Amino acid sequence: MRKATSVFVLVLLLITSLLCFACRDKDTGTGEDVWPEMPPNTNPNFKYFGYYHFSDSIDEVAAMGNANLAKVDIDYLDEIEHLARRNFNILIMIRHVFFENGETPGDVGERWETAKKGIEPYMDNIIGFYVDEPIWTGKSQEAFHYACQTVRRDFPDRKMVAMLMYDSVLKSGIINTRIKDIDPREYCKYCTDVGFDFYHKWDKDTLIKNISLLKKNVLIDGQVIWLSPKGFYVADRSKSINWVFEDTSLPPGEDMKRWIKGAYEVAVAEPLVVGFLTFVYGDEDTLEKYDYYLAQFFDEESEHFDKELRDLYVKIGKAVIANDIRQPSL
Secondary structure, eight states: OHHHHHHHHHHHHHHHHHHHHHHHHHHTTOSTTSOTTOOOOOOTTOOEEEESSOTTOHHHHHHHTOOOEEEEETTOHHHHHHHHHTTOEEEEEOHHHHOBTTBOOTTHHHHHHHHHHHHGGGTTTEEEEEEESTTTTTOOHHHHHHHHHHHHHHOTTSEEEEEEEGGGGSOSSOBOSSSSSBOHHHHTTTOSEEEEEOOSSOOHHHHHHHHHHHHHHTOOTTOEEEEOOBOEEOOOTTSOSSGGGOOTTSOTTHHHHHHHHHHHHHHHHOTTEEEEEEBOOOOTTGGGTOSEEHHHHHOTTSTTOOHHHHHHHHHHHHHHHTTOSOOOOO
16 A cells, blocks of 8 residues: 555656646747647758847847847947847848948948958857848938948858838839839849738738738849748827738737747748748837837736747747757857
């Protein structure tokens, strides 16, 4: 009888330990308790996962262990140093060096030489250079080509990335933008990587169609693709940005879940996709434009905390960056 009691106690302790482990795993947001049918990352090129706007949350993002990428302006050397110390891959934004009112500034050579000296200590972490929506923001083709060619001349083993505004992928030939008569394929021909932002409500078929349009209308041989999954919600129609895209029949956060899951499914099946830059994690200025953004949903102290959304991001991000030799230091 005593032996049977001992066995029962041992079994009970084992069950209790397993339950405690499961609870601990759930509480820390490892993501293992969500999306059990998530497909594996079978795309060996898909290895970068990051967010827009987390400059004041670098340590917080690193602690989640699901992101290995950041973009930062070339003159923000303290932030670049912080990201390098945490072992992030870095895309350097070059807008303030190569463009002034959409054109090449007269002192661009001096600006570029000064900027290169500033980032030199961090080149082991810098994977490339970046311009956001260059056509939409009015950067002339001549100025953009000069920037891309200069970067690739001086850093031939680094990326030159352009994230296009969605309309730039829709049709081939000349398109009407803030700068007239632009052929997006000709415009982006000196880039190594091209992406586009598309923030309408989630629809997988539409995203696949738009990737096909990007290939048809913009990409040349050798170029690869970045995607920017939607990570915000705007309910207030008085705000000026992106509210027209919202499906307000869905609760805040629901479309973000659909986006990150669906975009991941598309990316693992598309060998040209190399990374995600999700829009938007959130910093001190974000609330002025968006009612809800990812940092609010990830924060256990926030009234908007959504464990399922955070765990999806953790699980998916870890599956992506597992393909990268550089992991952020925790």
